[in-house]
Amino acid sequence: MSHGWLLQRERGSRFALCLITWIALHLGRAPARALVYPICVYFLLFAGRARRASRQYLQRVLGCRANIMHVGRHFHSFGSTILDRVFLLTERYEQFDVSVHGAQSISQRVQEGQGCLLLGAHLGSFEIMRTLGIDKARLPISVLMYEDNAAKTIDIAKKLNPELASTIIPIGSVDSMLLVKEKLDQGQLVGLLGDRTLVHEKIVHCSFLGERAVFPAGPMLLAAAVQAPVFLCFGLYRGGNRYEIHCELFAERVDIPRAGSGQELQHWVQRYADRLEHYCRVAPYNWFNLYDFWAVAAP
Amino acid sequence: MPEETHLESEVAGLIVETLNLDIDPSEIDPQAPLFREGLGLDSIDALELALALSQRYGFKLRADDPNNTRIFSSLRALSEYVRAQRVK
Numbered sequence: 001m002s003h004g005w006l007l008q009r010e011r012g013s014r015f016a017l018c019l020i021t022w023i024a025l026h027l028g029r030a031p032a033r034a035l036v037y038p039i040c041v042y043f044l045l046f047a048g049r050a051r052r053a054s055r056q057y058l059q060r061v062l063g064c065r066a067n068i069m070h071v072g073r074h075f076h077s078f079g080s081t082i083l084d085r086v087f088l089l090t091e092r093y094e095q096f097d098v099s100v101h102g103a104q105s106i107s108q109r110v111q112e113g114q115g116c117l118l119l120g121a122h123l124g125s126f127e128i129m130r131t132l133g134i135d136k137a138r139l140p141i142s143v144l145m146y147e148d149n150a151a152k153t154i155d156i157a158k159k160l161n162p163e164l165a166s167t168i169i170p171i172g173s174v175d176s177m178l179l180v181k182e183k184l185d186q187g188q189l190v191g192l193l194g195d196r197t198l199v200h201e202k203i204v205h206c207s208f209l210g211e212r213a214v215f216p217a218g219p220m221l222l223a224a225a226v227q228a229p230v231f232l233c234f235g236l237y238r239g240g241n242r243y244e245i246h247c248e249l250f251a252e253r254v255d256i257p258r259a260g261s262g263q264e265l266q267h268w269v270q271r272y273a274d275r276l277e278h279y280c281r282v283a284p285y286n287w288f289n290l291y292d293f294w295a296v297a298a299p
Numbered sequence: 300m301p302e303e304t305h306l307e308s309e310v311a312g313l314i315v316e317t318l319n320l321d322i323d324p325s326e327i328d329p330q331a332p333l334f335r336e337g338l339g340l341d342s343i344d345a346l347e348l349a350l351a352l353s354q355r356y357g358f359k360l361r362a363d364d365p366n367n368t369r370i371f372s373s374l375r376a377l378s379e380y381v382r383a384q385r386v387k
Contacts, residue, residue, distance in 0.1 A: 174334050174371045177346035179362035201341075221343050225350075258319035 017156060024086045029095055029241070032086075036079040043075050044068065050075075050290040057293065060209040061284045077285040081125040081237050088127040089160045095241060098131050102247040106132070106189070106231055110139055115184030117223055118191040118233045119250060121276050124286040126191060128235035128243045130164075142167040142183050144176070144192040177222060184228045191233070194219040194272055195289060204266055206273040209280065213273070213294050220268040223254035230254060232275055236283040246279065307378040310352075314374070317351040318344050329375040337373075345371055356385040 024032035044051060054074045058066035087095045109116050118141065120126045132139050145154070145168050158165040169179050169190070180190050195215065197203050202217035223230050230250040235243055250272070256264045280287055311324035314333075318340065331337040334345065348371075349360040358381075360367070370380045 171342070173368070174342055174345045175360075175362045175364070175367040177342045178349055178360060178367070181346055181350075182362050218341075218343060222346075225343055225347050258317075 020083065021086050021156060021160070024083060025090065029083075029087065032083055033080065036076060036083060039079055040072055040075040043079075044072060047290075053290045053292050057209075057287055057289075058284065060211070061280050061287070074285050074287075077237055077239075078288050078290070081286075081288070084125060084237075085127050086156075086160065088125070088130055089157050089164060091130075091161065091164075093131045096128070096131065096243055097241050098128060098243045098245060100132065100245045100247075103132050103245060105249060106233075106247055107139065109229065110187065110189065113187035115187050115228050116189055117184070117219075117226070117228050117230045118189050118247075119219055119223075119230055119272065120191060120193050120233050120235075121195040121279075122193060122288040123195075123234050123276065123279055124236040124283060124288075125243065126193060126233070126235055128245060129191065129233055131243075132245065140183075140188040142169050142180075142188060142190050144169045144171050144180065144190065146171050146198070177225070180222065181226050184226055192219055192222070195276060204269040206266075206270045208273045208294075209277055211294050215269050215273055217265055217269065220254055220256060220265060220272070223251070223268075224256040227253055232272070234279045234286075236279065236286050238283070244283075246282075248275075250275070303378070303382070306382055307374060310378045310381055311374055313351055313355060314338075314348060317347055327374050329378075330373050333371055333373060333377070352381065355387075356381055357387040358384040 020032060020035060023035065051071055054071045055066045058070050058074060062070070084096070087093075106116060106118070118129065120129075126143070129141060132141075154165065154168065157168070169176060169183075183190050197214055197216045198218075202221070203214045204217050204220075205212050206215050207213075208215075229252050231247050232250045233245065233247045235245050238244055251268070254268055256268065307329055308324060311327045311329075314320065314327065315322060315324045320338070327338065334340045334342075340348075353359050360370070364370070370376060
């Protein structure tokens with residue numbers, strides 16, 4: 001099943017996470033980055049499942065046999081973005097060289113007081129979106145997150161920056177989406193990632209990188225329920241301290257009639273999968289779903 | 300029909316209609332859970348239901364209400380809440 005990521009424990013003990021966070025904050029990004037190499041070697045040796053998933057994905061996206069060097073590069077880009085979260089959470093944005101494409105239309109909506117959904121994926125760094133508009137007015141972004149699964153990461157976020165951590169909307173309580181609607185009505189932005197499915201969640205089969213995969217129906221159903229504009233947002237990591245933010249209008253409004261045949265839902269989710277595929281090809285090593293994404297149950 | 304039961308079947312009808320459920324409103328057990336178990340609704344359904352309730356009865360459900368889990372716990376609890384809060 002494709003919710004395999006849920007079963008995969010957050011790897012790394014709390015101690016290791018705290019240690020690398022301490023080094024990053026007290027000694028700087030360069031020494032902390034030096035640690036990413038041995039960590040990648042450790043994962044190459046001991047995280048068989050992630051290694052196989054990486055190779056399988058890279059073969060699809062690159063269209064050639066992926067070797068251990070490809071996988072190493074993939075893990076390194078993953079490790080780098082995780083480390084950079086520390087700096088993003090502590091708002092040390094000056095560390096990064098960020099180029100932004102297409103975000104003006106989002107700032108404009110915010111100025112007009114119109115709330116929007118920002119739909120991303122586990123592709124690159126969604127947190128880099130926090131740097132948007134830092135030179136002017138900070139964009140009011142909240143992010144929907146599966147709090148149970150990422151408990152350790154969120155713990156650290158709370159310690160590093162309680163104010164920022166308070167903009168996390170945990171998924172799973174009955175009123176989570178009521179809160180999303182309220183934020184949107186107040187003209188705020190709500191981010192969510194549309195590529196991972198949960199147990200017991202409604203799913204949609206889509207074609208993705210040449211084969212069928214399952215995607216969650218939730219993000220599109222939410223978009224239809226709140227009737228807010230949806231922007232796609234991907235923060236691609238380009239090596240060193242470089243990030244590229246790509247934003248594009250996905251839909252002014254997503255309409256999915258409850259009484260429909262499911263075709264509209266299929267159409268919207270497939271459109272999302274198509275754009276995600278496009279960005280996977282733009283930045284192949286940014287895919288951070290390191291489990292068998294295509295392990296789909298029979299349709 | 301006593302007022303409570305009447306409102307209960309009205310809310311049941313609204314749930315079925317809003318969420319386009321493939322059941323008859325009378326099939327909803329007033330005391331069974333609405334979310335996850337029972338009817339198996341999720342938080343997006345809850346949002347759509349809240350919007351429909353506010354349109355029909357003129358009150359707003361708020362995300363920061365600590366009683367939300369209880370309010371949405373069953374058809375009976377939801378109907379009681381509607382009875383107490385409705386302005387139309």
